Amino acid sequence: MTEELTLPKQQMDTALLTVSREDIRAISSVVVDGQTHRLGQQRDFRRNDQLAAFLPETGRLSLAWVRLADGEQLDVHQHPTKSMILVCKGSVRLLGDQERELAEGDTVAVPPGARHGFVTRPGEVFEGLSVQFEGSGLYEDETEPRVRFDGDLASLAELERYNAERLEQFGRHRMFELFDSGRVTADPEMRARFVNALYVWSVYFQRMLYARQAVCADPRLREVYAGHLREEFGHDVLLKERHGISETVYDPILEAVGNWFVLQMHGADEAAKIVIVHMVVESSCQVFGERTGVAFPEETADDVTYFDLHSEVDEDHRELGRDHLRGLSTSQFPHLMRVCGQAWDQLDVLFERIATHMVR
Incomplete structure (x- = not known):
């Protein structure tokens, strides 16, 4: 034996x-x-x-x-x-x-x-x-x-499923582990490094919306975009003033990722812009607001933080533009699948860099 x-x-x-x-x-x-x-x-x-x-x-x-x-x-x-x-x-x-x-x-x-x-x-x-x-x-x-x-071309439903998969993967990003563990809540210096790096992305997010509005030729979509811009306007200023950001972080990786999103608004078609801004970025923002807000509680009953805003309004923002996507032919969705993947890849790089700033 x-x-x-x-x-x-x-x-x-x-x-x-x-x-x-x-x-x-x-x-x-x-x-x-x-x-x-x-x-x-x-x-x-x-x-x-x-x-x-x-x-x-x-x-x-x-x-x-x-x-x-x-x-x-x-x-x-x-x-x-x-x-x-x-x-x-x-x-x-x-x-x-x-x-x-x-x-x-x-x-x-x-x-x-x-x-x-x-x-x-x-x-x-x-x-x-x-x-x-x-x-x-x-x-x-x-x-x-x-x-x-072949014979079963990609569709909006397939694009939605893929976006949901990438969103779920995003929810497991190592940056959120720092919040879930309580480290960010307990460490004021880590919170400061976080908001300083986040501010870079917040500024580029505003630039992305300005650029899209400036070049949109479709009157119906221009009105949809304008409403979105009005609701997002000034969130970068809110973040800066609320957290006393005085020094702007310079990081070539954050700059490169931010510029990628802005440049897409100048060169991509409207369907791709909707995928980038609403399916990807706004979906990520909602999860981001819900997972990070724990470290930045409201100070009064009437107080609304930058993180609260994103967890509350981005659920509506992520659905904008769906009517435009529903009117597309199936032949256009393979391209949109690639765009969706590229946008998520860029966000993964962005938040990995923010996490790196946090733990320095």
Whole structure:
């Protein structure tokens, strides 16, 4: 009889983990909109309990082994998150928006909404690694795969689902952990560093709304934008005066991200502007106001803080422009999916930089 060895927790946390490919549960097909689509062989790392526990949930990375036998095909499809495919063994032909032969060592970077698929030639086998950088893996939950195959173009509903996924991910940002733990509430210097860095973004937020209003040629949308601007006007001044901000933080990363949002108002179409401002920024602002306001309580019953304003009014602001999006053709949504992802990527960089200022 063999005695079971129990390691101390510290040793367990530092022990190496070895998992064979065969120990990751494989699936070979998924059902999307009532139709079965063949995948070849797909092994998402999170289907193994040990790997699922090892992989981080914050800044969530998803990985899966993929395999196509000779002559097998993964039909052309698209998904709302960026992805990379690394060819580890054999060769395969890339299908969809770009067609070319891939060999061992090649990498394919797939933006959100891009059409792509793969097929092997008779007698050849393809084995690769599929990587996603946010949210769940494409087939991590095979009952609800995050893909749409050709013939099922992206829609407003798909865009909303993707935005909700990124919003949920944003809610796990490390900056909010500082507030949830009580550190910000207890540390006046940390609160000061936070509002000083936040003020940079608040100024750029105002500039973004000014720029959009200045160049809008659609009279109906111009009125919608004007109402939004009136309700947001002066919030940067409120933040500055309420918290006595006297020195403006100079940070090239904060400046670059702020300018990205302003420049989109000059070059993007109106649908993209609505996605950036209302679906992404205003959604993030509502969560931001709710999660950070705990460290900045109201001083009197009639007092309304900068953080209270964002938690209260941004729920309405995030719905502005939806009528315009509902009138779009399905062919426009793959582009809007990419815009949505880019805007969330920029916000992730922004708040990561603010968090860095806080803990200095």
